[in-house]
Amino acid sequence: MRINKLLLICLTAFLVFSCDNEDDDNPAPVPPRDRGEVAIEDDQALIDYLSTHFYNYEEFENPAENFDYQIVIDTISGENGDKTPIIDSDKLITKTINNEGVDQQLYILKVREGVGAKPKFADSTLVTYEGQLLTSDVFDGNLKTPVWFSLVAYLARNATGSFAPRGGTVKGFNEGLQEFGGASGFKVKADNTIDWNDDYGIGAVFMPSGLAYFNSAPTVAIPDYSPLIFKINMFRVKKADHDRDGIPSFIEDLDGDGDVFNDDTDGDGLPNHSDSDDDGDGTPTIDEIVINEDGTIIYTDTNSDGTPDYLDPNFFK
Template identity: 55%
Template sequence: MKLNKFLFLYVLAGISLISCDKDDDSPEQVPPRDRGEQELTDQAALDAYLDTHFYNYEEFEAAPEGFDYKIKIDTINAANAGKTPLSESPLLETKNFDLEGVNYTYYVLKVREGASEQPQPKFSDSVYVSYEGTLLNRRTFDASQSPVWFDLTRTVTGFGLGITEFRGASGFEVQEDNTIEWNNDYGIGAVFLPSGLAYFNAFRETIPSYSPLVFAINLYGTNKADHDRDGIPSWREDLNEDQLLNNDDTDGDLMPNYADVDDDGDFIPTREEISDEDGNIIFPYPDSDNDGTPDYLDPNN
């Protein structure tokens, strides 16, 4: 049984990541602060956190018997003053992302990228992950020790950005009790996010407004997404290439292209405009009048 076929069976398990789901019930809002100013505040807090915390790198370097291959972060104090802080780890990468006029900095700790033959997920795909989400005071606000599926279009922006740096496992075995044992080459890491790439001014019961967040993650698998099943992968519906899908709406019908089966509003389904007579997808997508706009985005064709 191929990996993607097996993983598909779990899609209906749903999305349980309370910490990441954008559709939480009516979160309380507080008056928004200036995003640029808040980013400076968050960066100071993240820098201090990275300077004063370490992860269990020694366990990863010489895995003890029974090691669970999960990242655990602790505070550097007098008892462990010799530990290497996160900020000095050679595995920590600094990333940037533009959102609402602000250039945000976030950090990715890539302990293990994952199996080389597996694809890195796109920002619009679904991923099969276990995770722990914490505040900078190390309080856990949500976690799942068993893997769950997430649609990255429904998570906070920074979670989706961070997980695209990893790859899933090369495979798995189904045990006699029908549990799954994954090959031990899945992606392992953590992402450190300013509030502007998380919930910003929104208040959750376990996440105060303007909270930078930390997610420790293990990535087991990826499913490529085509949300509207129009034959175009959702990531290709990001026409302005900003890794945000909700602001791409060719026909202005308030339904973004990745969720719209007729992207140009000409009453011809997108799938028909990109397929041959046998229903096979044509790529590059057809452009009948050679004006540089493919037919599925051109209401005149």
């Protein structure tokens, strides 16, 4: 009888401590902070940073023969005490961006605008970049080899036959890159590396956390609610057509709200920029438009009902 009681006490203690451990391993989720409050805090943090830091503007104004055209940011102090702060630079612009219902300030340093085409919000860009915190800690980057970024995500079929998102950037990066043009051209050297014309876009984007990762950063190197800095060199812009249906993805934003994921003409769950048959009539979109030799598009409306064929499920070719 005593043995049974002892077993019962041990079992009860085990269950109690097991429950406690489970609670410790799975703490209650913390709700996100108010976006409006965070936006105010982040804007002040960015203003403070821009007021106390400078970039190597003198090197850009009088470049040495071996100058690498990379932005270097440093604190205004000591022997650098007489430098012009970034916030007073005539190359700094501000954009007000609404995200999740909150207006936020994006600061863009346009050291060199670039002479080539500027990207639309849904295009692809070839850039070198470096991302850092306001503490100067670098969390990501590639300043040597340009990489392609699809500025908006799209849905693509994976190996299992289902659709999964690919690409996309944070809103502040997207909005910032739209202010820069690519190079006018390039030369391929004997070793097959590319030498870009010296007129590509160069700059930096300073963004609040609400235009970055807010409370859901993809790496522990970025704390929650962190304003970010991205230095960028823009080399080339490509007009993106994610579903290869002949219509550039930015045009598939039918309501013009900058969100291509809420435009789904046939309601099949695939937004138009990821759907090769936008109206779901069984005829591919590319067969319901005419693409001229110069790349311009004719949106045919065969039944003259005011809706182009590629968006008209009532027209069958």
